[in-house]
Amino acid sequence: MASTPEGRRTGARDRDSEGRARNARPRDGLGRPLPYDAQGVARQPEGVVRAPVETVAEAQALLDAGKPFHAHEVFEDAWKSGPDxxxxxxxxxxxxxxxxxxxxxxxxxxxxxxxxxxxxxxEEWAARTGRKRPYDLDLPGLAEWARALAGDVERGSVVEAAARAPGLRGV
Structure with missing residues (x-):
């Protein structure tokens, strides 16, 4: 497949082994696509089924490393493979x-x-289920962290992902 001088692929879309469209471009630590020939951050494998405690531990390690995009992918796997x-x-x-x-x-x-x-x-899930600390997650603390960060962002604070990462088991 040919590339343009800017590093974009031309022709057919990137596809995985099952034929689904997948962007094969490398990504930076915040998940932004880089040129095809750039060195990116290792991507999280998709579709991994983990125990909930493994999901929390892996996501926390990624958050602490300043890779919240990758942590989101770990949570997405749990969302798609976990119980309804x-x-x-x-x-x-x-x-x-x-x-x-x-x-x-x-x-x-x-x-x-x-x-x-x-x-x-x-918060809605915790209220509906009566569970405030599933898998030792501090849901009230996480909600408080998120709203405080949202306010800081709106006031113009520059956010460095690792420095503002929450503690999933206690903010």
Missing amino acids: EERALWRGLAQLAVGLTHAARGNTTGGARLLRRGAGAI
């Missing part, structure tokens, strides 16, 4: 991680919106 009654929890956590991603990229509106949406989702 937990999907809203994992989706809300993925929204928090991608909200931090957007905030660190400088996307004020998107970052704040996703942080608040994720906070609301995990």
Whole structure:
């Protein structure tokens, strides 16, 4: 496949082994696509089924390393492969991680919106299920962290992902 001088591929779209469209471009630590010939950050494998405690541990390590986009992918795997009654929890956590991603990229509106949406989702799930600390996650603390960060972002704070990463088991 040919490339343009800017590094874009021409012709057919990138596809995985099953024929699904997949962007094969390398990505930086915040998940932004880089030119095809650039050295990127290793991507998280998709579709991995993990135990919930493994999901939390892996996502926390990625958040601590300043890779919230990659943490969002770990939460997304749990959301897609977990039990139906937990999907809203994992989706809300993925929204928090991608909200931090957007905030660190400088996307004020998107970052704040996703942080608040994720906070609301995990609070709603906790209220519906009566579980405030599933898998030792501090859902009330995470919601508080997300809303505070959303406010900081809207006030113009520059967000460095690793420095503002939440502690999933205690903010």
